[in-house]
Amino acid sequence: MQRRKFLRNSLAVGISAAFGTTLSGCGPPSTEPQSPVSYRAGEPLPWINWAGNQSCTPSSRVSPRSEDELISALKSAKSVVRAVGAGHSFSGVVPTNDTLISTDLLSGLVRHDPEKMQATLLAGTRMHDMGPILHAVGQAVPNMPDMDYPAIGGAIANSVHATGNSFGSMSSYVSGFKLATLAGELLECTAEKNPEFFHAGRTSIGALGIMSEITLQNQASFNLTEVNKVEKLGDVLDDIEARCKAHRHFEFFPIPYASNCLTVATDIAQPGDVSVGGDDPKAVNTLRTVFDAVSWVPLVGEELYDKILSTALAGDAETIRTGSSFQVFPHVRVVRFREMEYTVPAEFGPACVREIMSTIKDKNLPITFPLEYRYVKADDIWLSMFEGQDGCSISVHQFGDLDYKTPFAEIEPIFWKYAGRPHWGKIHTLDAKRLAALYPRHWQDFHRVRNELDPRGKLMNDHLKEIFGS
Ligand SMILES: Cc1cc2nc3c(=O)[nH]c(=O)nc-3n(C[C@H](O)[C@H](O)[C@H](O)COP(=O)(O)OP(=O)(O)OC[C@H]3O[C@@H](n4cnc5c(N)ncnc54)[C@H](O)[C@@H]3O)c2cc1C
Known part of the structure; x- marks a missing residue:
């Protein structure tokens, strides 16, 4: 979310109006997590x-x-x-x-094919470098997540995605890759060459080997215009299908304890589109400050919070960002958070998010960070969260300096109820048995390939042992 200057400026006004005072000395608290480890001289660097x-x-x-x-x-x-x-x-x-x-030093363009609109990049290329590199050869990936920090290899390994019900995850744009294996081979993998490694390797969670280079199926460079608005959550959910059809990309950020949400609609830029306003990457801190300031008020605290937000946001104009796709898709993320995300079958999305929002309120969970709601097109990648079904990905976030385990534990069963598959790169508590049930078609196929490439389990750390059960 972190989109808008509105929160910092207008919420201050809202609070002043509500309390007849300003919150002096009540600035946004630190969201830097405590470091889980410290460096000791002479010991390996953590x-x-x-x-x-x-x-x-x-x-x-x-x-x-x-x-x-x-x-x-x-x-x-x-x-x-x-x-x-x-x-x-x-x-x-x-x-x-x-x-x-x-993979940091394995970065840059290897080759590109203007006819097929494909480009091969070294797997450690960060997505913020990928955009300009592809732009220079007239190409762009059709869709990108709303931040561009990951390396392409890391993003593909976890089936990283953005939003847009006609668009698949980053892994779905992979037409081939080279895989370095524990046996010392460098395998070329495409739908034709080593097809099983290709189907398993486009979402491998790093369990097959290490990709050295990746070929992406791109399209010609294009420009986008993104419009951010404040709207009523109920209205958005009632109209969600139409909105998704009307826009190339549509997503929204429900705000816990509030009736408003932020919507983001992104389409191909039209002549005359201009940027208006800009991101405020720290706006989420203001939500937290305001919630902390008023939610304690007996009986009416949460109502007051919603009222302040509604008043403060009511007159807020749209924020518009326009430019090259690789500049418009990503946003700056400076406030630390922890995230749990599940993808539920697309048709369950609205019911699932409604239940999460009411659970946060009914159980008084300490979550003020906005949720995120996106759609992703189905693919045929063995362990992709979108395998065989259009998905609705719903994320729940917690500030980096606050306990996430307790509130996430209350919310996670809601995702299970709607047959959700967890994002491989985000927090969840599922083990191999439960994950296998979510991937009935190809769970065994994946592990057959994994055992072939890593018979001694050298790529299995504790987390992978838990989720793969080896
Ligand atoms: C601020 C923030 C915003 C985010 N937004 C989104 C979002 O919009 N959408 C989304 O889907 N996710 C999002 N995520 C999650 C994140 O982008 C993914 O988990 C992603 O996989 C991280 O990429 P990375 O390069 O950091 O990989 P790492 O976290 O470093 O590694 C991820 C996995 O990839 C493996 N790996 C890395 N390189 C290779 C390689 N070359 N070959 C084979 N395996 C490899 C690693 O072993 C590991 O298993 C976000 C995360 C953060 C912190």
């Missing part, structure tokens, strides 16, 4: 993910600069070896206390 909830102390950290170096790093790993891209996963997919292989 690794910590972006969110600060995963860490490890690898005895060996390697950054290969070539495919030969990548293969040799994989082969020489003694115990558990894992790849790391940008460290932007919330789940424990990366940590290992043995060998951590960073």
Whole structure:
């Protein structure tokens, strides 16, 4: 969410109006998580993910600069070896206390094909570098998540997605990749060559080997215009199908304890479109400050919060961002948070989000960070959250310095009720048995391929053992 200046400016006005005073000395609290580990001189350097909830102390950290170096790093790993891209996963997919292989130096364009509109990039290329690189050769990925920090390899491994019911996840745009294996091979994988590795490897959670390069099916560069509005949550949910049909991309951010939500509609830019206003990446802190300031008021606290928000947001104009697709899709994320996300079958989305919102309110859960609601088109990738079904992805966030486990534990069963599949890179508590039931078509196929490529389980860290049951 973090879209709008409105919150910082107009909520201050709203609070003043409600209390006849300003909240001096009541600025947004720190959202920096406490570091889970500290460095001790003479000991291996700890690794910590972006969110600060995963860490490890690898005895060996390697950054290969070539495919030969990548293969040799994989082969020489003694115990558990894992790849790391940008460290932007919330789940424990990366940590290992043995060998951590960073793909940072495997970055850049390898080749491009203007006729097929395909481009091959090294797997460690960060998505914020990918946009300009592709733009320079007249290409763009059809859809991108709303932040561009991950490496392409890390994004593909977890089936990272954006929104748009005619658009699949990032993995669905992969037409081929090269996979470095523990056996020291470099396998070319496409729908025709090594097809089983291709189907398993487009969402592998890093369990098959390490991709060195990835070929993306792109389209010609294009411009987008994104319109952000404040609207009533009930109106949006009542009209959700029409909105999704009307726009190339549509998503919204329900605000806990409030009747308003933020909507984001993105379409191909039209001549004359101009940007109006801009992002405020810290706006979520203001929501928290206001909630903390008024929610304690006996009997009416939550009502007051909703009223303040409604008043403050009522006169707020639209925020519009227009430009190249790779500049419009992503937003800046500076406020630390932890996230749980499940994808439920698309038709269950509205009921699921309504139940989450009412549960937060009824159980008084300490969640003020807005949720996120998106649609993704079905694909045929074995372990993709969108395999065989159009999906509605619903995210719940908690500030980085607050307990997330207790409120997430209250909400997670709602996702189970709607047959949700968890995002591989986000927080969830499902084990192999329950995950297998969510992927009836290809769970066994994936593990057959995984056992073939990693018979000794060298790519299995504790988290992967839990989710894959080996
Ligand atoms: C602020 C923020 C916003 C986010 N927004 C979104 C969003 O809009 N949509 C969404 O879907 N997710 C989102 N996420 C989740 C996140 O983007 C994903 O979990 C993503 O996979 C992280 O990419 P990474 O490069 O950081 O990978 P890492 O977290 O470093 O690694 C992820 C997995 O990929 C494996 N891996 C890495 N490189 C390779 C390789 N070359 N070959 C094989 N395996 C590899 C790792 O071993 C690991 O299993 C967000 C996360 C954050 C922190």
